[in-house]
Amino acid sequence: MRITNLLDKNAILLNADISDKKTAINTLIEMHDKAGNLSDKEKYKEGIFAREAESTTAVGEGIAIPHAKSSAVKRPGLAAMTVPNGIEYGAPDGKPSNLFFMIAAPEDGDLHLEVLSRLMTLLMDLDLRKKLLSAQTADEFLHMIDEAEEAKFGAESEHDKKKETAAEMDHEDERYRIVAVTACPTGIAHTYMAAEALEQKAKELGVSIKVETNGSGGAKNVLTPQEIQEADGVIVAADKNVEMVRFDGKPVIMTNVSKGINEPEVLIQAVIDGKAPQYTYQGGKTTESNVSEETAGRQIYKHLMNGVSYMLPFVIGGGIMIAVAFLIDTIAGAPKDSTFGTYTAAAAFFKTIGGYAFSFMLPVLAGYIARSIADRPGLAVGFVGGYIATIGCTFGAITGDSTAVSGFLGALIAGFAGGYIVLLLKKIFSFLPKSVESMLPVLILPLLGIIIMGLFMCAINPAVGALNQWITDALNSMGETSKIILGCIVAGMMAVDMGGPFNKAAYVFGTAAITTGGFDIMAAVMIGGMVPPIAIALCATFFKKKWTEAELKSAPVNYIMGLCFITEGAIPYAAADPLRVIPSCIAGSAVAGGLSMAFGCTLRAPHGGIFVFPVVGNVLFYVMALAAGALVGMILLALLKKNIATQEKGGK
Numbered sequence: 001m002r003i004t005n006l007l008d009k010n011a012i013l014l015n016a017d018i019s020d021k022k023t024a025i026n027t028l029i030e031m032h033d034k035a036g037n038l039s040d041k042e043k044y045k046e047g048i049f050a051r052e053a054e055s056t057t058a059v060g061e062g063i064a065i066p067h068a069k070s071s072a073v074k075r076p077g078l079a080a081m082t083v084p085n086g087i088e089y090g091a092p093d094g095k096p097s098n099l100f101f102m103i104a105a106p107e108d109g110d111l112h113l114e115v116l117s118r119l120m121t122l123l124m125d126l127d128l129r130k131k132l133l134s135a136q137t138a139d140e141f142l143h144m145i146d147e148a149e150e151a152k153f154g155a156e157s158e159h160d161k162k163k164e165t166a167a168e169m170d171h172e173d174e175r176y177r178i179v180a181v182t183a184c185p186t187g188i189a190h191t192y193m194a195a196e197a198l199e200q201k202a203k204e205l206g207v208s209i210k211v212e213t214n215g216s217g218g219a220k221n222v223l224t225p226q227e228i229q230e231a232d233g234v235i236v237a238a239d240k241n242v243e244m245v246r247f248d249g250k251p252v253i254m255t256n257v258s259k260g261i262n263e264p265e266v267l268i269q270a271v272i273d274g275k276a277p278q279y280t281y282q283g284g285k286t287t288e289s290n291v292s293e294e295t296a297g298r299q300i301y302k303h304l305m306n307g308v309s310y311m312l313p314f315v316i317g318g319g320i321m322i323a324v325a326f327l328i329d330t331i332a333g334a335p336k337d338s339t340f341g342t343y344t345a346a347a348a349f350f351k352t353i354g355g356y357a358f359s360f361m362l363p364v365l366a367g368y369i370a371r372s373i374a375d376r377p378g379l380a381v382g383f384v385g386g387y388i389a390t391i392g393c394t395f396g397a398i399t400g401d402s403t404a405v406s407g408f409l410g411a412l413i414a415g416f417a418g419g420y421i422v423l424l425l426k427k428i429f430s431f432l433p434k435s436v437e438s439m440l441p442v443l444i445l446p447l448l449g450i451i452i453m454g455l456f457m458c459a460i461n462p463a464v465g466a467l468n469q470w471i472t473d474a475l476n477s478m479g480e481t482s483k484i485i486l487g488c489i490v491a492g493m494m495a496v497d498m499g500g501p502f503n504k505a506a507y508v509f510g511t512a513a514i515t516t517g518g519f520d521i522m523a524a525v526m527i528g529g530m531v532p533p534i535a536i537a538l539c540a541t542f543f544k545k546k547w548t549e550a551e552l553k554s555a556p557v558n559y560i561m562g563l564c565f566i567t568e569g570a571i572p573y574a575a576a577d578p579l580r581v582i583p584s585c586i587a588g589s590a591v592a593g594g595l596s597m598a599f600g601c602t603l604r605a606p607h608g609g610i611f612v613f614p615v616v617g618n619v620l621f622y623v624m625a626l627a628a629g630a631l632v633g634m635i636l637l638a639l640l641k642k643n644i645a646t647q648e649k650g651g652k
Contacts, residue, residue, distance in 0.1 A: 003078070003119050004146050011035040011079040012138040018081075021089050022576055025052070025066055026550040028079045028102035037077035037104045042554040044072040044104065049572030055239075058091035059193050060262045062133075063123055067103035077104045078119070080141065082133050092258045099129055120192035122148050124200055175230040176210045178202065178271050179223050183214035183238035184257045194237045194260030201264035207272065214242055233271035234279070235260070244279070245375075251276035300416075307369035307415055308508055314360045315511050316607045321354025323605040323615035361515070362386045362408065366415035373419025374426075377441045381422055381449035385414025388457040392465055395458050406464035408512035409471075410457070413464065417456055422449050472516045483520070483597045490521060491528025491593020491629075495585040498532060498567045498574060511606045519602035523616065524593035526565055526603055527626050531592050532585035533562030533569035534626070535633025539641075542634070546641040551576075562630075565609035577641065584636035592629025599625060 011031040018024050025048060033041045047068035051057065058064040064087075079102045086096025101119065122128055128148050135141040180198050184190035195211040202209035210227060213220045225246065228234070233251040236242060237260025253267055253276045260267065270276055325347040326340070334343035342348040363386035370382025389410030391400035406413070425445050432440065478486065493506035510518075510525030540547050540555030547555065551573065561569030574581045602617030616622045 002146065003122075003149055004142050006076055007078040007080060007142065007145070008035040008037075009138040009142065011037075011077065012141050013081040014135055014138065014141065016081050016083050017085075018083050018087060019085070021052075021087055022548070022550075024064075024081065024083065024087055024089075024100060025049070025102075026548075028066065028081055028100060029550075031079040031081075032077060032102065032104050035077060035079065037075055037079075038072055039074040040072035042072075042557050044068060044070050045550070045554055046557075046569065046572060047072065048102075049575055050568065053571050053575045056090035056092075057190075058089040058097045059190060059258070060091045060093040060095065061126075062086065062091075062095060062098045062129065064089045064091070064097035064100050065103065065120070065190075065193075066100070067105065069105040069107055071107045073104045073106040076106060078102065079104070080132075082135070084133070092262050099123075099133060118149060118152075119145075121196040122152065124193065124196045176208050176227050177232050178207060178209045178235060178268060179227055179231040180209060180211045180235040180260075181214060181223070181238060181242050182211060182257055182260050183242050190239070190257045190261065194257045194264075197261045197264040198235065198237070198268065202268055205265070205268060205272075207268060209268070214238065233276045235267050235271060237261075237267070247279050250279055252279035253277075254279075303369050303372040303416065303419065304412075304508075305504065306372035307365045307367075308504065310368040311361055311365040312511075312606075314357050314364055315514075316605075318354045318356070318358030318361070319511075319514065320605045320608055320612060321350045322358060323603075323612060325349075325351035325354065326604065327615045359390070361511075362390050362411035365408075366411040366418060369412070369415025370418035370422065373416065374422035377426075377445040377449070378419045378422040380446045381453050382415050382418035384450050385418045385453045385457050386411040388454065388461070389414050389464075392461050393454070393458050394461050398458070401461075401465075403469070404461040404465035405468065406457075406461050407468045407515055409468055410461060410464045413460065414453065414457060418449065418453055421452050421456070425449060425452075468516070472518075475513070475516075475518055475521070480598070484594045486521070487524035487593040487595075487597030488590040489593075491524045491531075491596070492586045492590035494525060494528035494567060494593075495532045495570075495589040496582070498571050498585075503529070503567065514604065514606060519604050519617065520597055520600065522606060523601045523603035523622065524596045526607070526609070527592045527596050527601075527622065527629065528589035529567040530562050530565050530609060530626060531589040531629040531633055532567055532574075533558035534630040535562075535585060535588045535637060536570055536573050536581070537562065538630055538634040539637040543638040543641075545643040546638060548644055563610040565607060580640040581637065584633050584640060587636055588629045588631075588633025590629075591632045592625050595625035595628055596622060601625065 011034070013027065013031060016024075016027065018027060026045075029038075029041060029045050029048065032038050032044070038044050047070040048066055051068050052066065057066045081100040083098045083100070086098040089097040091097055101123070122145065125148065128144065131144050132141060135144060180195075182191050182194035182198070184194075191213050195213050198211050199209060210223060211221065212223045223246070228246055228250065231250070233253070234247050236244075236247075236252060236254045237257045238254075239257045251271065251274070253270055255267065322341070325342070328347040328350065329340055329343045332344045332347070334340055334347070341351045363383045366386030366389065367379050367383035370378035370385070372378075374381075389406045392402060392404035392406065393399070394401050394404045397404070422445055425448055426440065429440060429444060475486075490506045490509060493502045496502035506525055506528070510522040513519075513521035537555050537558035540552050540558075544552055554572075558569045570581070570585060574585070599618050599621035601619075601622040603612065603615070605612040605615055613619050613622070
């Protein structure tokens with residue numbers, strides 16, 4: 001398959017008169033839709049804007065490659081556009097973008113990735129870019145790409161070409177002087193652009209290089225142990241985690257993928273000049289010199305989110321099953337005593353199995369935080385620490401003390417402590433000879449780590465358990481006004497970044513509150529996450545002049561997303577107009593959360609949106625709070641947003 005098989009003539013727009021990023025994206029999406037590449041245009045659009053919200057897809061030198069891998073893509077395809085005057089697209093080099101390729105990639109397939117990687121490779125050629133920008137017809141545009149692909153790759157397969165290149169390199173130098181890895185979160189565009197930039201610059205400098213690409217179809221051109229060992233240094237240009245243990249002891253430069261695209265010479269020269277710091281593998285943690293671009297706060301957040309991501313399925317699955325148990329007994333008219341939730345056989349089944357699932361929450365949280373810090377050896381240590389937090393082991397009551405249960409806070413401490421305990425043990429036993437080093441991860445680290453973790457948790461459980469109880473008592477003893485303020489805060493946080501750190505912090509606080517009976521807090525958290533998409537949908541329904549045609553078409557989907565507690569549905573709108581949309585959504589969410597608290601609404605399930613409303617306490621008032629918050633958000637949006645000019649709504 002060649003590039004022209006993915007680029008339909010009807011999906012090419014030349015010399016477009018477009019002046020802003022949003023219009024450019026919408027135009028490219030429309031071309032994809034007309035070419036028959038999409039099964040759900042609005043869902044694909046959400047994926048595109050969600051990707052743009054993470055970071056710009058402009059790569060510099062006038063090129064922008066918006067892309068999304070989505071189930072809404074019916075078949076892999078490309079849409080291309082040239083904009084002579086250029087568009088401000090947030091490129092790393094600060095230059096306007098005038099050559100656009102939008103990639104539509106399906107979720108269930110990667111046969112197209114080789115072709116897409118070829119396109120990324122070709123676009124690094126300045127002469128080809130100039131020719132494409134001067135093209136006057138779609139046929140001419142396609143011919144230029146086809147001609148360039150034939151000249152660079154010929155009729156041979158990419159695999160054969162790499163083998164031939166490797167053979168030529170081996171004949172000349174017998175080793176690669178530099179090895180590299182490139183990777184971006186989606187693994188479609190930037191991964192291959194960075195690889196090509198490094199390869200081209202290395203060729204200019206007369207330096208042999210091999211680049212491994214960690215794309216969405218898996219790692220390609222994988223580095224061998226011998227190649228790594230013989231290389232002078234390593235370049236890792238990646239925006240996601242790559243396998244690093246293989247580079248232990250080598251000079252390594254770690255940077256983001258955009259620098260691989262825009263500053264390949266700087267990276268290569270640093271390795272040649274011996275300026276790359278030596279990398280020391282520490283179970284997923286790097287030495288300070290290797291992580292200069294990542295703050296301590298960012299590292300802590302990544303470790304925490306790793307634990308939370310593994311914990312959530314247990315919390316959600318178990319929590320909803322427990323909530324269903326209470327619903328069944330409520331319908332059955334069960335007495336509100338100690339048997340409530342297990343009074344009927346069906347309720348007993350759901351509450352028992354749900355309880356088992358829910359009980360894994362804290363060990364899994366702690367285990368995967370520790371694993372993120374110290375790799376697999378940290379997993380067992382973290383799990384044990386998390387379990388000890390749930391039963392409250394102390395030196396005086398080794399089997400557990402209900403007053404010393406440190407709960408969620410204890411599990412957090414156990415997770416981080418477990419990871420760093422393992423790292424410390426690795427450092428202590430670094431003197432071991434290679435012949436017995438294999439015993440570290442399977443014997444020495446887990447055994448000593450669990451012993452130390454047990455001692456540590458038994459020591460801190462009484463204090464953390466007391467703190468935990470104090471927090472619970474403080475929340476329970478809050479006056480009406482204080483609870484309303486708390487509801488406003490946690491609900492408002494859900495709308496600050498709609499899936500980012502603030503949103504996640506509020507959600508984690510809500511799920512933690514469930515374990516201590518803070519069901520009203522979880523109710524406020526969920527309603528805060530439901531408001532933003534609904535408020536936007538309402539405003540688009542009743543104040544159409546405030547939105548573009550494309551936004552009006554996609555807005556109704558936000559009713560569904562909001563009711564399903566998918567806050568991310570608001571991201572494209574917030575990204576397009578953050579100064580007006582985000583404050584409006586925060587205000588609406590805060591009103592809903594405050595009212596939810598004032599009405600005494602409760603929620604035992606940590607997710608589900610409207611589908612768990614049957615198990616919400618005071619559900620009628622909960623619906624009223626949701627409606628009020630959404631209306632406040634809608635009104636503020638209508639007041640703050642300016643009318644869209646008729647010609648701008650219709651496109652250019």
